[in-house]
Amino acid sequence: MRMSQAFGRTMREQPAEAEMASHGLMLRAGLISKLASGIYSYMPLGWRSVRKIQDVMRKEMNAIGGQEINMPVVNPGDIWKESGRWYEIGPEMTRFKDRSGRDMCLAMTHEEPVTDLARRFIDSYRQLPCVVYHIQTKFRDEPRARGGLVRVREFTMKDAYSFHADQADLERYYPHMCEAYERICRTCGVPVLKVLSDVGMMGGSMAHEFIYATNSGEDTLIRCRRCGYAANREVATFNKAAGQTPSSAGNRRGHAEKVHTPGKDTIASVTEYLGVSPVLSIKTMAYFTQEGDGPVMALIRGDLDINERKLANFLGTAQVRLALPEELEAHGLVQGFMSPVGTEGFKVVVDDSISAEYAYVAGANEKDYHLINVVPGRDFPLERVADIAAAREGDLCPVCNAPLSQARGIEVGNTFMLGTRYSQSMGANFQDEDGSLKPLVMGCYGMGVGRLLACIIEENRDDKGIIWPITVAPYHVHLLSLGTGSQVLETADKLYDDMQRPGIEVLYDDRDESAGVKFNDADLLGMPIRVTVSQRSIEAGGVEVKLRAAEESTIVALDEFENEISGLIRREFSRFVPEN
RNA sequence: CGGGGAGUGGCGCAGUUUGGUAGCGCGCAUGGUUUGGGACCAUGAGGCCGCAGGUUCAAAUCCUGUCUCCCCGACCA
Structure with missing residues (x-):
């Protein structure tokens, strides 16, 4: 393709709408053009x-x-x-x-x-x-x-x-x-x-x-x-036990007992106040399903968070949302002190991090009061147990126990x-x-x-433009001529024809533009191989060949050009397509 | 749908606060000089300032409505 005839243009400045690097480059290189939000035309190069x-x-x-x-x-x-x-x-x-x-x-x-x-x-x-x-x-x-x-x-x-x-x-x-x-x-x-x-x-x-x-x-x-x-x-799942086994099992024999915890409405504050590890506390959240069912109580160990996707899947609904403060109040639930103990008629889903082997701190469902010695299964039902925990950075791999990222x-x-x-x-x-x-x-x-x-x-680019893998590049070779000397133009025209004969795909910058414009467009458009014909290259013995991904270029004599270029193309392909 | 931002020539932007009939850079056209990393000179073309109402002698600018686009969230195979 001769660039002098090509449909579309490159842009020096990035359109304001582009946020991602790939988006900006696609617009600047003229690969795509937006017709409406989320609806694009493909230009010749992009297509x-x-x-x-x-x-x-x-x-x-x-x-x-x-x-x-x-x-x-x-x-x-x-x-x-x-x-x-x-x-x-x-x-x-x-x-x-x-x-x-x-x-x-x-x-x-x-x-x-x-x-x-x-x-x-x-x-x-x-x-x-x-x-x-x-x-x-x-x-x-x-x-x-x-x-x-x-x-x-x-x-x-x-x-x-x-x-x-x-x-x-x-x-x-x-x-x-x-x-x-x-x-x-x-x-x-x-x-x-x-x-x-x-x-x-x-x-x-x-x-x-x-x-x-x-x-x-x-x-x-x-x-x-x-x-x-x-x-x-x-x-994502993770190992909830390893390294976090509660050292104290609390007093499982004691009855659940109400303690005064003024203003301690978070796991962090109440466990600190009572001198207990968050691992021995129960966090209670209330959700509604997309269908409006609820509130559903979701219980999880105090140091973990609920994964709403997992909870929704377990409940067989498309989506759950946290109950609003006024909804909690309407159902007699006390935010910050919520509890499955002593509250009737709610569906309770318990994360499998909570064990009947331990005694926990949980809310008393009364402002400024918590319960201690709460034993799951004894003090509240363990009927619906599932993995509803959110995996986080640093949690342990479910397979090998290494920290997850x-x-x-x-x-x-x-x-x-x-x-x-x-x-x-x-x-x-x-x-x-x-x-x-x-x-x-x-x-x-x-x-x-x-x-x-x-x-x-997004993956194959630098600050100047795209660096196409040759497998999906619009063209294999970007040929450009510098200057208007007849020897240069004739050589470039001949190379353009010669390369296309054996099936090499060539984008030929035959425009009457300055060297800077042509080089910058070549970098922006990012074809894997650049071939430059100029007075200088001819005097040096041939044409300049440069890989887009490489820094240095080489001068290739005209009678070696065909071999050289086809070898380069083969090598470029082999980087992306394993031998088969 | 909630929050934020923006619509002025193909692209990037100024002008809007303080109303007076539109400007800059790039790009485009023509001629000339240039030619290895986004050249220079000259002359041009191109915009009913998103749209619709309103206020006013006069609206890109003020008011109301509306549409579109971008970002965060919600949503998403």
Whole structure:
């Protein structure tokens, strides 16, 4: 491509709307252009990268048995009513009626249409397992778009779906998909962590996220740098016992006893006042579910915090929220002194950090009073016990006991073992070997194309611009000519033609611009290999060749150029694509 | 949806407090001089100041409403 004819322009200054580095670079380099909040056009350079990313995805999906299909963006409401999500999903799904008044929606993901395909075409266990995928536009009316392509409303996603005869077969297949995900990210130059994640609105039994760790990410993950344990904060577990075993078991034989604790309405103040470790206290919180049920009492050891995601999952609701002070009062609960002892009629969820083996300090549900010698199971019921604790920086790894650390990241992809959530509700059955009809066992695997592009740039850049991995660079080579001397122009024109013949992708800066402008644009646009033709280079014996990622350049003689450049391109590819 | 900020030419911004009919840098066009790290000179094009009402002799500027965009939170496969 000759830059003199290229559609789009670079910008010297970063547009004010850009917050993240990758967002600013994409706008400055002219890769994308915003049409509305969270809705972007791709310009020629950006689109070339997108197509390369998609091809990397295709190659890996095909390699694990995926067959590419394409499903519609506009869906009839009917199939979403069958799965139930028509009613579960809120305003983030765009709905409308067609001219004859039928309910329609924009697909935000494609479980429903793919399950419809499966029930039409899969009849027998002989057809299983079976994997299809597509790369398609999705629309989610996000409450808030942000970070350029990181969180948008219209986006393209690679979505794969696998169908199995049973859970065991899904579990056999699942790791292949995870490995494919890791290869895709590696090929694109983005390091990712595979972390355990919440199944969220997708349902199912097990899920992972593939996260690019960066401070500008919006997800929080908990990980162990010693053994590699990693999980989204929403589901992260930790060892609650190690190193924190209460030294004193209190007086388990004594009755729960009311003590005066004036103004001590926090765990820290009351345990200090009574001279007890927070480990031997019980923190009581009150929540309401999204459906308005409550208050539900959530109990946890005084030194820990509640993880609201875990609590919501345990209660089978989408979301919980803390009760408001006036709600507590209306139910006769005393903030700061709340207690499960002596209060009737509340659902009580107890974190498994609380043990019937110890006696604790707990609220007395009366202002300025606490109870001591409270024994779980004796003084209040231990009926609903679960892990509802929030893992924090410094807590101990559930696997190896090393301290956990917390990091931020961007979710590039996710994998779910869906099970029969959709096949059951939509009647996607197959006949098994024994002649019985069974619901298909499904997995689904998503990966955001634009989001991966944002991560590629976030990871591969310096203060001058993008440093593309050659695998996804819009062009392999950035050729530029300096000056208007006829020898320079003729040489550059010839190199442009010569390189393209064997399939090298060349962006040719043939504009009548000063050297500074051309070099700075080359750095900003970030093609992996830069070739400069100038009077100076010709006098030095050829053309100057420089890697975007390197400091130094070399002069290559014209008769060695073809070999040299193709060798360089091969070496660049081998950095990202392991030999195979 | 709650809190904060902002809408003035393609991009970055000034002007708004103290109303008087729009300006700077970059970019763009034409001509000339330049040519290895964002050159220089000259001459130009391009804006009903987000939109709608109102106040006023007069509104980018004051008042009311509304839309859009950005950030934090909520939300999120």
